[in-house]
Amino acid sequence: MSPGPARRLDGVLEPVIPVLGELIRAHPNTLSLAQGMVNWGPPPAVAQALQAALQAAQEADSQQGSAGLDRYGATYGDPALLELIAAKLRRQNGLDLAGAALLVTGGSNMAFQVIVQAICEPGSEVILPLPFYFNHVMAVQLAGGQPVAVAAGAFPDPQQLAAAITPRTRAIVTVSPNNPSGVVMPPELLRQINQLCAERGLFHISDEAYEVFVQGATAHASPGAQPGAAAHTISLYSLSKAYGMAGWRIGYGAVPRQLLPALAKVLDTVQIAPPLITQLAARAALAVDPAWCQRQVASLAPRRLQLLAAVAQWQQQGLPVRLWAEPDGAFYGLLAVEGLVAANGSPLGSDALMRQLVEQHGVAAVSGRAFGFAAAGPKCLLRLSYGMLDGKELATALERLEAGLRQLLPSG
Numbered sequence: 001m002s003p004g005p006a007r008r009l010d011g012v013l014e015p016v017i018p019v020l021g022e023l024i025r026a027h028p029n030t031l032s033l034a035q036g037m038v039n040w041g042p043p044p045a046v047a048q049a050l051q052a053a054l055q056a057a058q059e060a061d062s063q064q065g066s067a068g069l070d071r072y073g074a075t076y077g078d079p080a081l082l083e084l085i086a087a088k089l090r091r092q093n094g095l096d097l098a099g100a101a102l103l104v105t106g107g108s109n110m111a112f113q114v115i116v117q118a119i120c121e122p123g124s125e126v127i128l129p130l131p132f133y134f135n136h137v138m139a140v141q142l143a144g145g146q147p148v149a150v151a152a153g154a155f156p157d158p159q160q161l162a163a164a165i166t167p168r169t170r171a172i173v174t175v176s177p178n179n180p181s182g183v184v185m186p187p188e189l190l191r192q193i194n195q196l197c198a199e200r201g202l203f204h205i206s207d208e209a210y211e212v213f214v215q216g217a218t219a220h221a222s223p224g225a226q227p228g229a230a231a232h233t234i235s236l237y238s239l240s241k242a243y244g245m246a247g248w249r250i251g252y253g254a255v256p257r258q259l260l261p262a263l264a265k266v267l268d269t270v271q272i273a274p275p276l277i278t279q280l281a282a283r284a285a286l287a288v289d290p291a292w293c294q295r296q297v298a299s300l301a302p303r304r305l306q307l308l309a310a311v312a313q314w315q316q317q318g319l320p321v322r323l324w325a326e327p328d329g330a331f332y333g334l335l336a337v338e339g340l341v342a343a344n345g346s347p348l349g350s351d352a353l354m355r356q357l358v359e360q361h362g363v364a365a366v367s368g369r370a371f372g373f374a375a376a377g378p379k380c381l382l383r384l385s386y387g388m389l390d391g392k393e394l395a396t397a398l399e400r401l402e403a404g405l406r407q408l409l410p411s412g
Helices: 007-011 016-026 044-059 079-093 108-119 134-142 158-163 187-200 257-270 276-286 291-298 301-316 350-361 391-407
Strands: 100-105 125-129 146-150 169-175 203-207 233-238 251-256 321-323 332-338 379-385
Touching: 016 350, 044 276, 079 100, 079 276, 100 108, 100 257, 108 134, 108 169, 108 203, 108 233, 108 251, 108 257, 125 134, 134 146, 158 187, 169 187, 187 203, 251 257, 301 321, 301 332, 301 391, 350 379, 350 391
Parallel strands: 125 146, 125 169, 169 203, 203 233
Antiparallel strands: 100 251, 233 251, 321 332, 332 379
16 A cells, blocks of 8 residues: 555645646646736846846855855845835835834745744634635645634625634734735725734734735725734735746745744744845845836736626626626636536536636636635636736637636526
């Protein structure tokens, strides 16, 4: 008998993106509304900084190594990068960093992972308002914790979140702008949730990876900017989205200082230290005028309107679809579709819909099950991302999606 994986992993949520990636690779002409990425790369200053560093390495004495870039760095991040991060968090996010510590990780997903490793006991509960981000659920499960999904609305009702708190609760998670719904949570709502956490002795984990992706009237707000919030607020950020650096795997966060001894154990085990070469890239990116990111994000506005117009047209033509919430941020829309049926006449689940759209219609979207919604029933949900496609590609992808949905309706 051959040895196998630990059985405890059977209880961890299945990662949807690798499954969908295999499907797309098997159908190479597929247009993807699935992957949460943008279609631009880093600012030119990033490549220039790396070229200069590599040139300096070639000119350096061989005993010095690649100008220090091939050595282990500091556990929490390069001091020069941490200074840039601190300045950005004070200037752009308004964070009061007194009582907070900063750390750099291989993407904000890793930051979330090491945080829950540091705060969760076996059986600890972490509250995630629905829809949740699937990697957050997986991280809690891998840490031995219990994700508690709460259907508190697109703008989570603090009273419903409070009702879900038990003696085992360790944290409440918010994601704004939201993945997968695209909503931007009002500053007052985030303040209320942050205050709830303070009153009940919980951590507030605020995922702000999409902080600059705002197209509506509600501005992004960082709950860590509230007075005294540093003692219980964990604020997580990423360079993957706004700077087009998803493959560079670089993220950062501000955490309560009392977590540092525990985090040092986890960080030293997981990554020893963040890679110096990607931290050098991050320094170059953060030094760029913020207007660069704003211009890139502004290029998404027509695509958002394109998605909204397509859904409105489908509704006018009798297609039973709607957006689960008005998407004013990130680059997502969560599409709800009712009445779809499989070939045998039974209701079609969102997982089956996801697979069928790729295999038969050449368009990919993410099943709503990955975000906490039922896999089957009278209503299917799909997360649509318009970050990777230009206007023409997006139009074709939406046409394919409409054709696939119409075929699966009883009258189709």
